[in-house]
Amino acid sequence: MATAASVTTDLTTCPICLEMFINPKALPCLHAFCLQCLQGHFKDKCSGNKVPCPVCRKEFQIPVDGFEGLQPHFFIQQLVDAQRVSTDEVQEVLCVACLEEDDGSSEEVARATTYCVDCKQKLCERCSRPHKRLAGETNQLKPLGAELEQELIQLQKDACDKHKDELVKLYCYQCNENVCLKCYALQHRNHKGEEIPKVA
Numbered sequence: 136m137a138t139a140a141s142v143t144t145d146l147t148t149c150p151i152c153l154e155m156f157i158n159p160k161a162l163p164c165l166h167a168f169c170l171q172c173l174q175g176h177f178k179d180k181c182s183g184n185k186v187p188c189p190v191c192r193k194e195f196q197i198p199v200d201g202f203e204g205l206q207p208h209f210f211i212q213q214l215v216d217a218q219r220v221s222t223d224e225v226q227e228v229l230c231v232a233c234l235e236e237d238d239g240s241s242e243e244v245a246r247a248t249t250y251c252v253d254c255k256q257k258l259c260e261r262c263s264r265p266h267k268r269l270a271g272e273t274n275q276l277k278p279l280g281a282e283l284e285q286e287l288i289q290l291q292k293d294a295c296d297k298h299k300d301e302l303v304k305l306y307c308y309q310c311n312e313n314v315c316l317k318c319y320a321l322q323h324r325n326h327k328g329e330e331i332p333k334v335a
Contacts (some may be wrong), residue, residue, distance in 0.1 A: 136150050140229065147214050147215045147218050148209065149167070149168055149169045149172055149177075150166070150168065150189060150190055151168055151169065151172035151173075151176055151189060152169060152172050154169075155210075155215055155218070155219075156168075156169055156211055156212070156215050157169045157170070157171065158170040158171070158207070159207065159208040159211040159215070160173060160191075160202060160205040160206070160207060160208060161206045161208040161211075162188050162193075162195055162205065162238065163193070163195045164188050164190060164191050164193045164195070166188050166189075166190045167208040167211045168189065170202055170203065170205075173202045173205075174201070174202050176189060177197065177202075177300050180197060181197070182197050182198065182199050182200070182201055183196060183197060183199065184196070184197050192209050197202060206312060207296065211318055217226060217301075220244065227245065228247040228257050229244045229245070229246060229247060229280060230244060230245045230247045230257065230258050230259035230262050230312065231247070231256045231257055231258065232258055232259075232262040233259055234261060245259035245260075245261065245262075246259060247259055247277055247279055248260050248278065249263040249265070249275055249276045249277065249278055249279060250276070250278075250279055251263065251266045251274050251275070251298070252274070252275040252276070252277060253266075253274040253275055254266065254274060256285070258278060261325075263276055275317075295315035295318060296315070297315075297317075298317045298318065299314050301315035301316060301317050302315060303315050303331070304316060304330060304331060305319050305323075305328045305329065305330060306328060306329055306330070306331050306334040307319065307323045307326045307327075307328045308326065308327045308328065308329075309323070309326040309327060310323060310326065313331055314328070
């Protein structure tokens with residue numbers, strides 16, 4: 136009988152390279168492959184060509200902008216991120232601020248204990264103190280650990296691929312994809328869209 140760990144490993148393994156997915160893309164048949172694996176597998180094909188899925192052989196058309204134009208496989212990416220967090224050894228993360236002061240040599244650099252959400256930096260106890268009282272406003276500090284990693288994965292999942300500082304909030308019915316407000320204003324303004332929770 137398959138264990139939960141073995142099922143997760145199977146789901147996070149690309150059928151072409153047999154390694155953990157890197158930038159998984161979803162085909163219309165919903166099979167997932169690494170972007171680079173698809174590009175290598177169909178290297179003699181051009182945009183607009185019809186090609187078979189390497190697993191189920193169902194034909195699909197290569198998008199105009201190549202395999203980069205395929206929808207990211209968000210579910211698989213979440214599994215990959217979760218597996219990385221759960222299987223990684225507890226690594227000693229060094230303080231970013233101390234590393235910068237020390238010119239990158241990690242000989243006597245303090246271990247990071249907190250994460251500044253506003254600055255997006257992992258900091259030691261000493262370097263995190265000024266962040267608590269920066270110019271009249273308090274930065275949001277969180278202790279490092281698996282819970283924080285899960286939170287960061289969630290934020291990463293909700294971030295727009297094209298605008299990293301924007302969260303996806305709308306669903307475009309015509310393009311069948313989730314988009315941020317900037318994307319909607321620039322590329323989807325004539326399309327019918329709605330907030331993701333309402334669509335769900």
